[in-house]
Amino acid sequence: MAEINQPMYILRDDTERFQGNQALRMNILASQILASIVRTTLGPKGMDKMLVDKMGDVVVTNDGATILQEMDITHPAAKMLVEIARKQEHVVGDGTTTVVIIAGELLKKAQELYEDGTAIPTILMGYRLAVAKALDILFNISTDARDKDTLFGIAKTAMTGKGSDYAKDELAELLVQAVMKVEAGEEVDKKLIKIHRINGGSVEDSEIVDGIFIDQGRARDSMPKEIHDAKIALMKYPLELKDLDNAKVDLTDSLQMQAFLDSEQETLKDIADKIIDSGCNVLFCQKGIDDVVQHHLSKAGIMAFKRVKNTDVKRIMKATGAELITNIEDLTAEVLGKAGYIHEEKVFDQILTFIEECEDPKASSILIRGSTRHISSEIERAMEDALGVVAATVEDGKVVFGGGAPEIEIARQLRAYANSISGREQLAVIAFAESLEIVPRTLSENAGLNTIDLLVELRASHEDNINMGLDVFEGKIVDMKEFGVIEPQRVKKQAIQAAQEACEMILRIDDLVAAAGALQKVDEDENLDHSGMPPAPGMGGMGAMGGMPPMM
Template structure:
């Protein structure tokens, strides 16, 4: 009689390492094609049909719908990189994927995961020292190149000289938290400009309101300027026309009182986060008060900070001391719609940048590129060191880490060697995305890096082979590369230490935890 065999006994076992490695590689492949000046864009569509077209790694990873927990862990690399350095997100995720891919080969050789993680940590520590050795002190010209490099490969590239100069001028005149960026389509990128003051993407509510206000006293209101919600939901029965008129007059009197409260504070400008009742708008227009509604919270906060005012949520408590003061408020025409322009601000440091582009999608992408540019310039200024770009530092690290591996004892030596190999994924991806052969490019670059002065040679995306990136003006902050390596190493080491993925039990619902709500 034949023996019955359970088919499940022969089923392949998939370990947590296999799953994590596969997820890391897939996520890296998702963004790898966006690297470099010839990187491709991604078209992202949400359930409502809203389309975003971008090659910004941070945006792609933030907006992509991810279900796997490991993928969400890896996106922390992107979040950390973006928050700390404003650029290098794609590089950090791609390096993470390559480190996990190399770890798979080491695991197949029966090297323990914690040994691999330890080797990766040793390699990263040495890499940080090597980066400091090749760092170049910043100058204004290098900072300008840093801004241009950050915008390369994006919609802003055609006018990157002008935008990079604006970014440099802005960041040298103030701090990041004092920079306000306004984006407007239906224009040319070369029409972008920066002003000392604030720009708000709103307009007056009534054409009878003034176009400009000198010595503006601005009331910043975060609630609807109308009757309280409970007063709008009353159900009243009336028997004659006089009662109707009496009810209407009563409501008008209440709205008049609200308007008078604002006017008595001394305000001649009202910026409201929400809506303003039409009757109140009419009163403001008659009194020569400028009013705008649905002003973004970020703009309200910027005005409050610049004008030393306070945002209020209770109109009856509005006082003169709550008002923000500005020397001049103007409504200026920009394209089809006007903007509110605030200048002559006593508090120094408020700067606004107006970005223009032909379409809404392109101006959004230029906004992301410009945001990266001012971020990396500020990071470079703060750290004081920059590096050649184009994959040059990764090749330099790869070469020197191979030599360092020979000094490491134990099986960690193989992990250090794998770490060195993994770093070549960046120049290889730059070459491939530019239509070049990655293998031939790496061979040529290794030859150039063999000399002591070759550490500045990166991928020549135009002619193939390598070229001195410092001479080409392809520069990136040292801290961007440093943080990318730190983030990738930490997350790869963390994933390698996981041997089981376990679903947690459902947490207690309200009422099931014994607490009396």
């Protein structure tokens, strides 16, 4: 056979491909850009981001999860960091900014080692050794605690630096009360706690409801607006006739038509009579309620609600003891729940229904107030984060003290551990230790403090006390245990693990193939500037972020 000397193409002409060192640099740089965007939001002195979508809606927040969710990121490596942030939010509810900036720093250190001649597999092996040792150190420096004071400190720490900062004591107290109502041993079902925001009023007007509430009103205005000594029926059964749009009914004269309509009316009246006969005076239905049924229920003095959300139904069950009925034939007095008082109220511009004076409610609700939509939204996000970390503390019973103390202590012990390792893996372990220090360094930078001097002082203080951390308000090194800055062990554990996993996934990529236009070319000679902001438009690589123009 004759030798073929012409090139063979297996990809489309317009396909972009980056190999080896170029692909690695592109992926690391894209990850660093993303980390630099959220880095300035970390800590009590962190700044906010304003995000504007294509419809013109504005979100002002310093919540890492919200920022990453709202940004329209296209670079695949950056998307991996967004994914670990989502995982952090799902597992713990907080620490999304921390996990992204640690991953970005790990990649930066890995690139430095690689350019100095250390092979990628060696770096990855060193990182694996480091993360295993770091988690062991984290476990040893953690403290057992799940008492009310600890939960209060956890909630306050989670809300510090966010829109709720000036009212964090009051909000933390509300949250801890709500969690303690629903906790079952060492388990907290966060779905049983409803956090609802209303625009109008001040943050200090926020309150925990004596019972629960749902954000909807009665099915019909003629129904009672309040019920004392409520007997509650919960139904998944639709209280209406089946849809006949696709059915065929042959009617030969008007009498048959009237008989058909009368039969429908009678069927609907029978449904209403069964509800009335059960003895209930309040009905919550997950499905629709026919107008005829509503009419009969209203005449009987029954307060009814239709199309109630599944999460609300679950909380009503826990609060009142009602059983969810899927067949109307099963509706009897034995399955009804009880509440002392149910009433509908208009709070500012929203209709709410309050279910109060429950005997032993295992569900709770918090009503968040804020003067504007942006303020109330940010407070709601802060409360959701705090709920996640408080629930994690109740479930795990393990906490550490914040202010950068855990990261500094883990880094200190990792350096000592690195001396026991031979080969270039030792360099990777040291790089991992230095990467963890990005957390206290960022806290200091965001507060405008002398970062170098404080880091040196912080490292030295850990020779005597592992709880020493950075007080960004006073610019001093203090005992975080006495200062009351507490974080769940789970937040740190998940952040360290997830950051290393994402870093390893990105470092193992040596070939990037993309459809034309899917990526913007990254200039290998470009680097992040010292402000922590993305470089000039020539950087590219992130695609359109939230529809915003390139930053100059």
